[in-house]
Amino acid sequence: MNLSHLDLHITNWLHNYAISNALNGFVVGVSGGVDSALTSSLCASTGLETHLIELPIHQDKSQSERAISHMKFLKEKYDNVKTQRIDLSDVFDNLSSTLKLEIKGNNTKLSLANTRARLRMTTLYGHAQNHGLLVVGTGNKIEDFGVGFFTKYGDGGVDISPIADLYKSEVYLLARHKGVSKSILDAAPTDGLWDDQRNDEDQIGASYEELEKAMKWSKNNEWDHSRNNLNTIEGYLNLTEREKEVLMIFANHQKINAHKMSPVPVCKVPSIVRKLN
Numbered sequence: 001m002n003l004s005h006l007d008l009h010i011t012n013w014l015h016n017y018a019i020s021n022a023l024n025g026f027v028v029g030v031s032g033g034v035d036s037a038l039t040s041s042l043c044a045s046t047g048l049e050t051h052l053i054e055l056p057i058h059q060d061k062s063q064s065e066r067a068i069s070h071m072k073f074l075k076e077k078y079d080n081v082k083t084q085r086i087d088l089s090d091v092f093d094n095l096s097s098t099l100k101l102e103i104k105g106n107n108t109k110l111s112l113a114n115t116r117a118r119l120r121m122t123t124l125y126g127h128a129q130n131h132g133l134l135v136v137g138t139g140n141k142i143e144d145f146g147v148g149f150f151t152k153y154g155d156g157g158v159d160i161s162p163i164a165d166l167y168k169s170e171v172y173l174l175a176r177h178k179g180v181s182k183s184i185l186d187a188a189p190t191d192g193l194w195d196d197q198r199n200d201e202d203q204i205g206a207s208y209e210e211l212e213k214a215m216k217w218s219k220n221n222e223w224d225h226s227r228n229n230l231n232t233i234e235g236y237l238n239l240t241e242r243e244k245e246v247l248m249i250f251a252n253h254q255k256i257n258a259h260k261m262s263p264v265p266v267c268k269v270p271s272i273v274r275k276l277n
Contacts, residue, residue: 025049117154148257
């Protein structure tokens with residue numbers, strides 16, 4: 001892979017999309033992770049107005065420090081970059097108190113975690129509309145089209161997705177090429193939606209490297225997990241037990257999160273129904 005060509009391709013795509021839609025540039029939520037670091041770097045490279053916003057909600061100190069450091073790095077490197085920190089902790093606490101959710105174990109915890117992502121989305125769109133900017137997604141191919149590891153109408157609520165066709169391994173390669181710091185490259189991937197230290201691998205049950213292999217295997221073998229018996233697919237029996245386990249983890253997440261990765265269902269009303277009196 002020629003990283004310089006990939007860099008130029010995505011940068012040009014971003015630039016052309018903004019210009020063709022008569023918008024001034026981009027706004028990116030910067031979390032301290034590699035995906036948002038790469039995305040913000042690519043946006044900054046366009047030369048168009050690029051607003052980087054850290055949106056902490058009771059955030060782990062190390063995550064905030066990485067985010068702030070990265071935004072400072074880009075602001076010093078590019079004249080078109082503006083940075084801001086909007087602490088949403090009090091907003092989240094007030095909303096949580098107002099919601100008065102009935103405590104139902106993990107469902108309640110997950111609901112509140114996703115509420116954090118949706119508050120960030122709302123903030124980014126408020127800022128974007130005020131400045132004539134596009135809200136830029138930071139999801140990679142595994143998250144957006146593999147296991148659906150994002151919050152519906154949270155970090156999944158964006159205008160454009162410049163790195164959604166990149167596997168996580170490709171994200172790391174391009175991020176390194178763009179000069180993203182070692183502290184971000186070495187940090188364990190996390191969605192930052194929980195008060196504890198859980199990372200993405202803890203939540204999904206497999207690493208991005210393992211999921212990438214599973215996603216490629218499924219594609220290469222044209223495996224539709226909803227219909228096919230794995231034992232009938234040539235090569236399946238040659239997989240290790242862990243590879244088989246990860247394949248099932250991948251398939252399960254893809255199944256339960258299919259609603260996130262598909263268009264919103266629309267009830268079509270037949271003509272005959274419309275004509276009934």
